[in-house]
Amino acid sequence: MAITSWIRTFPLVQYFIAWTQEIFMSVLKTGPVPQHVAFVMDGNRRFARRRKLEVREGHSAGFESLAHILEMCYQVGIKVVTVYAFSIENFKRPTVEVDALMEIARTKLLQIIHHGDLADRFGISIRVLGQRSMIPPDVLAAIDKSTEMTKRNTTAILNICFPYTSRDDIATSMREIVTKSEKHELEPETIDERLLEQHMFTKDCPPLDILVRTSGVERLSDFMLWQSHQNCTVEFVNCLWPEFEPWRFGSILLKWSRSKAVEFRKMEMERDQKQL
Amino acid sequence: MSPAAASPEVKGNLKPRPPPSQSPATSSSSSKRSSEMGATKARQSAGFVTRIKDFLFINLVPLGTSPAQIPSNLFQLVVFHIYHTALIFLHIILSFYYLFARQYHRAKNNFLAFLYHHHRTPQLIAQDIKGLAKTPQHVGIILNYKENEEGGGIEGLMEQVADVVSWSIGACVKTLTVYERTGKLNKLHEATYKVINRTLKSYYGETIPVVKLSTPHDKTVYPEEMATDPDINIAFISQQDGREFLVELTREFAYKAAKGEFEPSKLTVDNVDRLANQLVITEPELIVLFGPKLDLDGFPPWQIRLSEIYYAPYNNSVTYNVMLRGIRRYSKCKINVGR
Numbered sequence: 076m077a078i079t080s081w082i083r084t085f086p087l088v089q090y091f092i093a094w095t096q097e098i099f100m101s102v103l104k105t106g107p108v109p110q111h112v113a114f115v116m117d118g119n120r121r122f123a124r125r126r127k128l129e130v131r132e133g134h135s136a137g138f139e140s141l142a143h144i145l146e147m148c149y150q151v152g153i154k155v156v157t158v159y160a161f162s163i164e165n166f167k168r169p170t171v172e173v174d175a176l177m178e179i180a181r182t183k184l185l186q187i188i189h190h191g192d193l194a195d196r197f198g199i200s201i202r203v204l205g206q207r208s209m210i211p212p213d214v215l216a217a218i219d220k221s222t223e224m225t226k227r228n229t230t231a232i233l234n235i236c237f238p239y240t241s242r243d244d245i246a247t248s249m250r251e252i253v254t255k256s257e258k259h260e261l262e263p264e265t266i267d268e269r270l271l272e273q274h275m276f277t278k279d280c281p282p283l284d285i286l287v288r289t290s291g292v293e294r295l296s297d298f299m300l301w302q303s304h305q306n307c308t309v310e311f312v313n314c315l316w317p318e319f320e321p322w323r324f325g326s327i328l329l330k331w332s333r334s335k336a337v338e339f340r341k342m343e344m345e346r347d348q349k350q351l
Numbered sequence: 352m353s354p355a356a357a358s359p360e361v362k363g364n365l366k367p368r369p370p371p372s373q374s375p376a377t378s379s380s381s382s383k384r385s386s387e388m389g390a391t392k393a394r395q396s397a398g399f400v401t402r403i404k405d406f407l408f409i410n411l412v413p414l415g416t417s418p419a420q421i422p423s424n425l426f427q428l429v430v431f432h433i434y435h436t437a438l439i440f441l442h443i444i445l446s447f448y449y450l451f452a453r454q455y456h457r458a459k460n461n462f463l464a465f466l467y468h469h470h471r472t473p474q475l476i477a478q479d480i481k482g483l484a485k486t487p488q489h490v491g492i493i494l495n496y497k498e499n500e501e502g503g504g505i506e507g508l509m510e511q512v513a514d515v516v517s518w519s520i521g522a523c524v525k526t527l528t529v530y531e532r533t534g535k536l537n538k539l540h541e542a543t544y545k546v547i548n549r550t551l552k553s554y555y556g557e558t559i560p561v562v563k564l565s566t567p568h569d570k571t572v573y574p575e576e577m578a579t580d581p582d583i584n585i586a587f588i589s590q591q592d593g594r595e596f597l598v599e600l601t602r603e604f605a606y607k608a609a610k611g612e613f614e615p616s617k618l619t620v621d622n623v624d625r626l627a628n629q630l631v632i633t634e635p636e637l638i639v640l641f642g643p644k645l646d647l648d649g650f651p652p653w654q655i656r657l658s659e660i661y662y663a664p665y666n667n668s669v670t671y672n673v674m675l676r677g678i679r680r681y682s683k684c685k686i687n688v689g690r
Binding site (some may be wrong): 101102103104105106107108152240241242243245246249250252253254256257259261263264266267268271292293294295296297300301303304305308309310311329330332333335336338339340342343 | 413414415416417419420431434435437438441442445446593594595597598600601602604605606608609611613615616618619620623624645647648649650651652653655656657658659660661680684686
């Protein structure tokens with residue numbers, strides 16, 4: 076760790092790293108590319124504890140990490156990135172920390188949309204998924220402002236799940252459909268998986284391709300249960316979120332790209348055999 | 352209404368008509384044969400160019416490339432192929448890595464299988480899990496049906512279930528959920544029961560533990576009447592207990608709500624959870640995958656909220672040491688909802 080950070084102080088090394096990353100992403104781009112990637116950004120607090128920092132600084136380091144990942148997603152052409160920022164269960168944490176998290180959310184949201192920063196640079200439109208009714212008014216104002224200001228960006232979408240749980244997502248979707256049925260707006264026979272999906276928070280997004288959870292915890296913790304339990308690559312990574320470095324994400328993308336390419340090659344071979 | 356409004360419509364209808372009515376007349380006339388020969392030649396050469404273009408820009412571009420990346424001119428095409436060659440090279444390197452990793456993990460699995468073996472004695476299993484901070488009460492397993500393989504087929508699936516049941520009883524598991532995507536075992540309680548009891552005999556001798564099988568989807572239980580409480584409950588579930596269950600639940604409530612018999616606001620997370628627990632299964636504390644990679648294969652989404660998911664990379668068989676490693680992993684995990 077110490078050696079790598081020492082090497083990084085050399086001139087041009089940073090430049091070289093950025094250049095390598097860009098080339099690698101252009102290479103990846105020529106193969107299959109995932110459309111929708113989700114992250115559970117786990118381990119900010121543990122990171123802070125290990126380095127004897129304040130919890131707040133841990134969360135800030137996590138935000139830096141997210142900025143890096145968003146840059147990579149932009150380079151490789153991923154359409155939607157969904158991150159788990161705050162669970163409904165997180166309201167159980169000490170009030171001081173909940174308040175601190177809300178404050179971070181507010182300032183970071185405003186920072187993302189700040190002119191020339193993240194959102195503008197990568198053409199990201201921001202959406203906040205979750206139970207709006209549980210958000211304090213000042214944070215809600217920041218959310219509305221950021222969604223309003225970035226809604227014209229079309230390159231990519233950043234979904235911030237805040238406060239979100241997947242069970243709540245599913246139950247809300249079911250409730251909306253039943254309410255529509257009560258008002259006789261739809262026929263109960265037409266209810267199917269697609270209809271449920273169309274009432275979920277992720278309704279406008281392509282299907283989830285990769286779900287990454289950091290900090291070595293091998294559980295989904297109520298995140299994207301419906302979206303990830305089939306036809307989705309789930310990756311549990313054994314490092315804390317602020318330490319989730321570009322090469323780790325790069326290797327995940329390469330693995331996915333290979334498995335998809337193999338799949339496509341099989342499809343091609345089957346098609347050729349049929350033609351023969 | 353007025354003729355002025357109708358006229359463009361008529362024009363639009365008439366415009367495409369003339370060519371087909373003219374073309375048979377021209378083609379049938381023999382006087383234009385020579386010029387036709389030239390036209391076909393031109394068409395052929397044009398076909399040749401377009402065919403080359405198609406080959407370069409469509410056939411040579413691999414399947415699965417995103418539309419935005421498909422090159423539109425020659426320069427882009429060359430750059431695309433340089434990069435794509437690099438990508439294929441990286442894929443090949445990754446394949447080599449997988450080759451070695453597979454050997455390593457196979458060796459590791461074999462070594463662990465040698466180190467930890469149940470030897471069909473429950474005491475050994477009890478010893479293996481002794482001293483763990485906690486053990487799961489409810490374990491879910493995901494099995495894959497293999498058709499034309501040794502140890503495959505329906506019998507193979509039953510043998511696998513029987514093995515896992517024997518280990519689970521040894522590890523004090525109270526509920527075992529067996530997920531198989533297509534639900535091959537859902538209706539075969541009697542046969543499975545026989546196989547399980549035969550296997551249990553080889554572990555426990557004459558006084559074997561009591562097992563109870565059920566298929567929540569069909570609401571069937573086997574054996575139907577029991578003298579004592581079972582030592583382990585085994586539930587067989589399949590893909591239809593996942594998304595389909597939630598869809599059916601929604602449909603049912605939608606019918607009731609349409610008749611005015613149900614208040615939609617009652618459809619809360621807690622109520623859905625209660626129904627999912629009653630009608631399907633409760634949430635497993637640990638899910639063990641016996642496949643080579645992390646693929647939940649459609650396991651009911653509602654019930655995997657906090658389940659610890661364990662799989663052994665490159666493993667492709669239902670073995671005791673994978674199950675044991677899963678239980679050990681679970682004993683170390685710390686679940687704190689939201690905190």
